[in-house]
Amino acid sequence: MSALRIEDLYCQHQQQPVLSGISLTVEDNEILCLLGASGGGKTTLLRAIAGLMPVSQGTVWLRGRQVEGAGMSVPAEQRETGFIFQDYALFPHLTVAQNLAFALRPLRLSGEQQRQRIQEMLSLVALTSLAQRYPHELSGGQQQRVAIARALVCRPQLLLLDEPFSNIDAQVRWSLIREIRALLKSLNMAAVFVTHSKEEAFAFADRLALLEKGRVVQIGTPKQLYHQPASPYVAEFLGRGNLVRCDWLAAGHLASALGEIRVESDPAACPEPLLFVRPQLLAVTPGGQGAVLEQQFLGSHVRCLIDWQGEHYEAWHHEWLTEPECGVSLALRPHAPVLFSRTEWPQLHSRL
Numbered sequence: 001m002s003a004l005r006i007e008d009l010y011c012q013h014q015q016q017p018v019l020s021g022i023s024l025t026v027e028d029n030e031i032l033c034l035l036g037a038s039g040g041g042k043t044t045l046l047r048a049i050a051g052l053m054p055v056s057q058g059t060v061w062l063r064g065r066q067v068e069g070a071g072m073s074v075p076a077e078q079r080e081t082g083f084i085f086q087d088y089a090l091f092p093h094l095t096v097a098q099n100l101a102f103a104l105r106p107l108r109l110s111g112e113q114q115r116q117r118i119q120e121m122l123s124l125v126a127l128t129s130l131a132q133r134y135p136h137e138l139s140g141g142q143q144q145r146v147a148i149a150r151a152l153v154c155r156p157q158l159l160l161l162d163e164p165f166s167n168i169d170a171q172v173r174w175s176l177i178r179e180i181r182a183l184l185k186s187l188n189m190a191a192v193f194v195t196h197s198k199e200e201a202f203a204f205a206d207r208l209a210l211l212e213k214g215r216v217v218q219i220g221t222p223k224q225l226y227h228q229p230a231s232p233y234v235a236e237f238l239g240r241g242n243l244v245r246c247d248w249l250a251a252g253h254l255a256s257a258l259g260e261i262r263v264e265s266d267p268a269a270c271p272e273p274l275l276f277v278r279p280q281l282l283a284v285t286p287g288g289q290g291a292v293l294e295q296q297f298l299g300s301h302v303r304c305l306i307d308w309q310g311e312h313y314e315a316w317h318h319e320w321l322t323e324p325e326c327g328v329s330l331a332l333r334p335h336a337p338v339l340f341s342r343t344e345w346p347q348l349h350s351r352l
Contacts, residue, residue, distance in 0.1 A: 001064050003028050003158050003190030004049065009058030009068075011041075011048055011214075018044045020214045022058070026158070031184060031191045033205035035198065037237070041214040042194040046160050049192065050083050051076035063157050077106065082151030086163045088143050090135040096122070096146050097131040103150045121149045124183060141172045148180060152187065159184065161193035165200055177203050198238050202226075210234055227278075228336065232344050235276050242282070242313045243345065244275040257309040258282075258330060263337045272342040279303070281333045282315035288329030292321055306330055 004026040011019040019041045026032045034042040047053035049060060051067065051074060059069030062081070067074040090099055100118045109117065122128045125145040135143055144164065151159060164180075165173050181204055184191055195201055201208055202222040209219045210233075218230040229235035246254040251266035254273060261275060284304060293312070294305035301316040308330045315330065 001028070002026060002061070003030070003063055004032075004192065005059075005061040006049070007059045007061075007069075009045070009048065009060065010056045011044055011053055012056050013044070018214050019048065022214075022216055024209055024216060024219060026190050026192060028190055029185060029188045031181065031193065031204060031206045033201040033208045034192060034194045034211060035201045035208050035237075036196070036211035038196060040211040042196075042211055043162055044214075045211070046162055046192060046194050049158075050081050050160055051079050052083075080154075080157040082154065082156035082159045084147045084151050084159070084161045084164050086166060088135075088147040088167075090143060090146055090150075092135050095132050095134055096127060096138075096149075099135075099146060100150050100153045103153050107154060117153055121153045124152075124187075125149045139172075140168050141176050144168060144176060144180075148183070152189070157190075159189055159191040161191060163194055163196070165195070165197075165204075173200075174203065180204075210237065228338060229276070232276075232340055235338065235340075240279055240314060242277045242279065244277055244313075245311070245342075246273040246275050246339075248273065257311055258332050261332070261337055263339055265339055270339055270341050274340050274342050274345060276338040276340055277313075277332065279314045279316040281335050282313060283331045283333050284315050284317045284321070285329040285331070286321060286323065286326060288327050290328040290330050292324035292328055295321060295324065304328075 002025045007023050009019055009022040010017065022045060034045055036042050044053055048055050055068050055073065060067050062079060067079050091102065094102060097118055100121060101114060104114050104117060122131055125148055127142065127145055127149065130138065130142065138146065165177060168176055177200065193204065205222065207219060207221055208225050209216050210225060212233050218225055218234050225234060226238050229238065235241055244256050244258055246256045246261065248267045249255050252262055252264065254261040254263055256275060291307040292304060293307055296303040297320065301318060302320050304315045304317050304321065306313050306315055306328060313330060321328065
């Protein structure tokens with residue numbers, strides 16, 4: 001049984017469409033990321049799942065139980081979801097333990113049951129020694145752990161997170177992402193989280209749902225979306241790339257400035273082909289007819305801008321080219337080609 005199932009969901013705000021025909025599922029123990037540009041509908045979808053946003057059409061199911069659709073809408077407090085807001089929304093006048101206790105009030109547990117549940121959750125997020133501190137006495141990472149603990153202490157069916165790492169210092173963000181992901185997996189907890197950061201999405205999620213203007217344009221694993229984007233928007237949003245002009249030699253065979261390329265397509269399906277190539281898939285070799293126009297050291301790699309047969313390409317090299325005046329050669333590394341038509345890129349070409 002899926003933890004979450006959404007079918008043909010529509011939402012409006014001030015009579016303007018915000019979500020249009022959203023359909024997706026989240027399986028048990030799966031973390032799904034809603035990714036996209038600002039205004040794409042990510043937080044609206046999260047709030048609609050939680051029951052905090054009116055739905056104009058469509059259905060929402062939580063573990064086989066319908067909570068939205070067919071003229072009915074289960075109130076947010078009865079949906080058994082945990083929600084972590086971007087600013088954590090901790091009560092400043094309550095201690096860490098009291099913040100968790102407040103979340104348990106609707107369950108009407110005995111005092112002993114409540115203390116046991118709080119102690120168990122604080123132990124899971126490594127905050128037992130800070131139970132009597134107030135939020136202002138905690139670091140950003142510790143406040144985030146409190147928010148996670150408060151959302152999980154009621155043992156929800158689904159956890160919803162709205163940009164949970166945006167207020168965390170970069171130095172501790174990646175360790176916190178690793179810790180929280182491991183915690184959710186250990187609890188067999190399904191989760192949906194929103195972010196505009198592809199790096200956070202890649203590190204935290206099992207699958208991504210990329211939204212554009214209120215519609216899901218592609219769903220898949222981070223690797224699938226990054227290496228096999230279904231549209232120019234997906235390709236551009238998830239990282240930089242080169243557009244290589246190609247000509248058909250025959251069905252399945254293309255000619256380009258980077259050599260001949262075999263593809264699973266033909267002139268009828270893609271009459272004006274463009275090959276989309278990530279910078280790390282271009283191999284740079286010292287010596288050749290290519291001119292190095294620019295080098296930029298980025299720590300893990302060197303970004304190189306290369307003039308190759310009159311076209312400019314961005315490639316990532318493992319080290320600084322010490323003799324760029326001698327020229328370089330450029331070639332494609334083995335990979336599954338990504339092909340688009342030139343007609344798909346008019347508004348995006350200038351940004352790549």
